[in-house]
Amino acid sequence: MPDSRPDTTPTPKDAGTPDSTATAVIEMDRPENGDLAPYGVPGKPLVRGPFLWGLTAALGVLTAWGLAQALVSARNVIVLIVVAMFLAVGLNPIVEVLQRYRVPRRGAISIVFVGVIMLFGLFGLAIVPPVSQETSDFIQAVPGYVQELLANPTIKQLDADYQILAKLQAYVTSGDLGTTVAGGILGAGAVVLDAFFSGLTLLVLTLYFLGSLSAIKEYMLKLVPSSRRVRTRAIGDEILTGIGGYVAGNVLISVIAGGLSWLFLTIAGAKYALALALVVAVTDLIPLVGATVGAVLVTAVGALQSGTLAIACIIFFTVYQQVENYVIYPRVMRRSVDVAPAVSVIAALFGGALLGAVGALLAIPVAAAVALIVREVVLPRQAQV
Structure with missing residues (x-):
């Protein structure tokens, strides 16, 4: 007989009841093929989880540390590349001057490069023979020095008390001295x-950079948005002109210092006047302390020859440094770099602390370039804010 109990099957209008919520959850658990997901609903993505965030941060730190270590390991190569580019930019004005006289660029580069090699050769020929001669003279004079020491009463008494000569003889005959000398010779070699x-690497890099300087400049300009290339080209040319002028001016000042030093040392009768003058010229390239270092070295060598020569060196270099600092340097550098004296000192100190003498040499033109960018780019933008 038919069932008279009421039908309790939910109708579509009951979709908002708790039973419909459960049905919705079940529907969410269904994958595309219609089967129920065996492991439930997936949770939140791990991108926002703390574990993945910490792992990503740790990998970033390790990557940064690895890059820093790579830069430290390649520091010498980076310094060579930077110095080579700096020299190429500094020698480029000479190449352009030769080009104005209808010399092809390759020929002008060859002439400049040969001149640089000749300067290096001249420096070596002036320095190596005196050093070799002094070393040979010292070795030949060692027996006489030993005899003079043995004749000294104080040395005789010390030898009688502590057997210094016997210990020295035992050390020489034991083979330890030969090992030490051989190690020192290998290290010096x-x-x-x-x-x-x-x-040699520096010369080759300078040659390549000098030959492809225009191509490098054009390639770097392609990395700049086209709407800003005209202004960027103008600022870049101004920076390169300043660097070239600084290098040429610094070399000119060094040549003046070396020439006047050679003239003074020749008149004063100093030995190896040309070699000492080249030492003054090379050290004078280093800003702030270079001229003082060269003066101290030459004065010390002069003191080994005679006290009168040492006093004359002190007077000459004291007077010359004042003339160079207040007369020669301002006149030569006024058209190349526009940097305040305090900024020059600070830049040279920072450059010397980071890269030694090379950093001090590069610091002033870099400071001039930064000052130009600040004056032409940063300050106008700040004025519009």
């Missing part, structure tokens, strides 16, 4: 070879 290959 390694330093000389490293300096030679570094200098």
Whole structure:
């Protein structure tokens, strides 16, 4: 007989009841193929989780540390590249001057490069023979120094008390001295070879940069938005002109210092006047302290020859440094770099602390470039705010 109980099946209008919520959850658990998800509803993405965030941060720190270590390991190569580019920019004005006389660029680069090699060769020929001669003279004079020491009453008494000569003889005959000398010779040879290959690499890089300077400049301009290339080109040319003028001016000041030093040392009768004058010229390239370092070295060598020569060196270099600082340097550099004296000192100090003598040499033109960018880019923008 038919069932008279009421039908309790939910109708579509009951979709807002709790049973419909459960049905919606079940529908969410259904994948695309219609089967129920065996492991439930997936949770939130791990992108926002603390574990993945910490892992990403740790990987970022490790990557930054690895890059820093790579930069430190390649520091010598980076310094060579920077110095080579700096020299190429500094020698480029000479190449352009030769081009104005209808010399092809390749020929002008060859002439300039040969001149640079000749300067290096002249420096080596002036320095190496005196050093070799002094070393040979010292080795030949060692027996006489030993005899003079043995004749000294104080040395005789010390030898009688502590057997200094016997211990020295035992050390010489034991083989330890030979090992130490051989190690020192190998170390010095390694330093000389490293300096030679570094200098050769620097010359080759300078040649390549000098030959492709225009192409490098055009390629760098392509990285700038087209709407700003005209202004960027003008600022870049101004920076390159300033660097070239600084290099040329610094070299001119060094040549003046070396020439006057050679003239003074020749008149004063100093030995190896040309070598000492080249030392003054090279050290004078270093800002702030270079001229003082060269003066101290030459005065010390002069003191080994005679006290009168040492006094004359002190007077000459004291007077010359005042003339260079207040007369020669301002006149030569006024058209190349426009940097306040305080900024120059601070830049040279920072550059010397970071990269030594090379950093001090590069610091002033870099400071001039930064000052130009601030004056032409940063300050106008700040004025419009």
